[in-house]
Amino acid sequence: MDDGKHDLQYALFIHLNLGVAMEQYLEQISQAVVKGDQNATIELVQAAVDAQVDANTIMQKGLIPAMSDVGRLYEQGEYFVPEMLISARAMKAGLEIIKPLLAGSDLKPAGTVAVGTVKGDLHDIGKNLVGIMLEGAGFSVHDLGTDVSPEQFIEAIRTNQVDLIGMSALLTTTMPMMETTTNAITRAGLRNQVKIIIGGAPITQAYADKIGADGFAPDASQAVKLAINLVNQR
Amino acid sequence: MKPRERVETALNHEIPDRCPMQISFTPEFADRLYHDMQMKGRGIHNPHGGGNTYELERVLGEDMLLTSVGWANSYYLDDKPYIDEWDIGWDIQPYQTPFGSGHYTEIVGHPLADDDAISDYQPPDPTRPELYDASRQMIRDFKDEYWIVGVTVTTIFETAWALRGYEQIMLDMSLNPDLANAIMEIPYRYHLTAAKKLVELGVDMIWIGDDMGTQDRMLISPIMWRQFLKPRMANFIAEIKSLNPTLKVAYHTDGKVDPIIPDLIEIGLDVLNPIQPASMDPAQIKKEYGDHLCFWGTIDEQRTLPFGKPSDVEAEIRHRLRTVGKDGGLILSPTHHVQLDTPLENFWMMVNTISNTPYSSI
Numbered sequence: 001m002d003d004g005k006h007d008l009q010y011a012l013f014i015h016l017n018l019g020v021a022m023e024q025y026l027e028q029i030s031q032a033v034v035k036g037d038q039n040a041t042i043e044l045v046q047a048a049v050d051a052q053v054d055a056n057t058i059m060q061k062g063l064i065p066a067m068s069d070v071g072r073l074y075e076q077g078e079y080f081v082p083e084m085l086i087s088a089r090a091m092k093a094g095l096e097i098i099k100p101l102l103a104g105s106d107l108k109p110a111g112t113v114a115v116g117t118v119k120g121d122l123h124d125i126g127k128n129l130v131g132i133m134l135e136g137a138g139f140s141v142h143d144l145g146t147d148v149s150p151e152q153f154i155e156a157i158r159t160n161q162v163d164l165i166g167m168s169a170l171l172t173t174t175m176p177m178m179e180t181t182t183n184a185i186t187r188a189g190l191r192n193q194v195k196i197i198i199g200g201a202p203i204t205q206a207y208a209d210k211i212g213a214d215g216f217a218p219d220a221s222q223a224v225k226l227a228i229n230l231v232n233q234r
Numbered sequence: 235m236k237p238r239e240r241v242e243t244a245l246n247h248e249i250p251d252r253c254p255m256q257i258s259f260t261p262e263f264a265d266r267l268y269h270d271m272q273m274k275g276r277g278i279h280n281p282h283g284g285g286n287t288y289e290l291e292r293v294l295g296e297d298m299l300l301t302s303v304g305w306a307n308s309y310y311l312d313d314k315p316y317i318d319e320w321d322i323g324w325d326i327q328p329y330q331t332p333f334g335s336g337h338y339t340e341i342v343g344h345p346l347a348d349d350d351a352i353s354d355y356q357p358p359d360p361t362r363p364e365l366y367d368a369s370r371q372m373i374r375d376f377k378d379e380y381w382i383v384g385v386t387v388t389t390i391f392e393t394a395w396a397l398r399g400y401e402q403i404m405l406d407m408s409l410n411p412d413l414a415n416a417i418m419e420i421p422y423r424y425h426l427t428a429a430k431k432l433v434e435l436g437v438d439m440i441w442i443g444d445d446m447g448t449q450d451r452m453l454i455s456p457i458m459w460r461q462f463l464k465p466r467m468a469n470f471i472a473e474i475k476s477l478n479p480t481l482k483v484a485y486h487t488d489g490k491v492d493p494i495i496p497d498l499i500e501i502g503l504d505v506l507n508p509i510q511p512a513s514m515d516p517a518q519i520k521k522e523y524g525d526h527l528c529f530w531g532t533i534d535e536q537r538t539l540p541f542g543k544p545s546d547v548e549a550e551i552r553h554r555l556r557t558v559g560k561d562g563g564l565i566l567s568p569t570h571h572v573q574l575d576t577p578l579e580n581f582w583m584m585v586n587t588i589s590n591t592p593y594s595s596i
Contacts, residue, residue, distance in 0.1 A: 036408065080455045081448075082404040089405070120329040122340045125400055147327070172540045173329045173336070173575050201449040201489075202512075202536045218450055 033066035036086030067136025071221030116148030384432030387443030393421030447489020
């Protein structure tokens, strides 16, 4: 009897401390990502994994809230592109550690997205930021790169079961490729399978409406909110 | 009024006969204009002014002529992929418009991408006399009539990012500031040497530039800008003005940059270009800073010129003249090189409205 009681107390002790430890790990991981401290993120994520913290929990309660904070700080004008880039870099390093573990879990991504700059456009920093922020929000992201033809977008929809396409353009002369691509997706009979969002310096909501895209976002943080809303509508 | 007097008057915050005008074009738009005016173009038109004949600019009645020395001349160097003298790699990117096809030259190779590449990197030599032959000639030919602008844009940050990579130079500014500083010194020193030489040759204004704005905010924080860019720009402006106290200095940056405009005034800037109307309201910027700063640009190249109607172009120019042009201090210009997607009707409406609207009629 006594031994059993001690076992129970011990188990409770371990459980409580593990809980505290887990909360601490997650909080510290979050802080490290928000600060853009890649080394600390790697150490903390590894320590959490070693302490048997579930990879899914590290993602959902450590990395995702951190990138959400980063997006909020960007929208509030406290963070700019460099701060966003170093946080993204830290997040990616943490994600690399848990990715093999996530693959074995039953975690479903928030959605599957393919992003690219449209044909003729090589300016990719906006697209990169959108991709990384979506990844940081739990989306599975296929980065199709730059100068992506309508055929390549269509191929990505067909092969990756994509929920959402994100197209980017910096120039007024390449922006019309968004309409061309949207029309090509429609002609391929795939328009009902995917939501299409667009962004880039000359893009407006009016232009998104004109070409029949599902949405426009002025920055990477707002693109994430838009993507979540659209995917949830499906 | 002679074109140069017109510009000088406006930059002295006084009212000239009409608003001064400056327009640059992509090579393809220049070809279209040559064709439209039944003129015979010679060579590839360089929108930054390096090696140009200035035929188009003079026929159109522009008031400022540009002559460029520096890395910006690496744009549009060839119609097939090339490596410029900075070892920066360029690719050719074709595009289609309703008015024909064109190509951009885009930066794809960064010689300082590796952290230690800087140790044996040799930048080009800005003291080669032949770099200044075209500038010397055009100053001789045109200074009597036109306001001459020595162009050393892509002065610090833009060349630094081409050398290092766009995202990487911004990561460096956070994580490895010593390296970021070392890389920025390279174009800074090159363009300062070039600008000083252009001042000695007799240009009226030096145009420096680095894009620091995105569509709706600064690319980097004002704090970071004050750390890396402001001290260099302050010294650049001070050094070139010490050679000629009447020299004017203009600065180009795309996008929204209003948080640093007071800093720019503080370090001696005279003219801000191009005030992208989709990012900053030119009338508001004039109201806040017009006593200390002149403006060059303000005609929307993102919406009005390519996608508006001629009546939109006319209305926008009249609005600018009434607001930003009040009491002088304005040189009208599109906010970028006119692109091939611009209808000629819009282009001519711009030129004719500026040319035919005397200040007395506003």
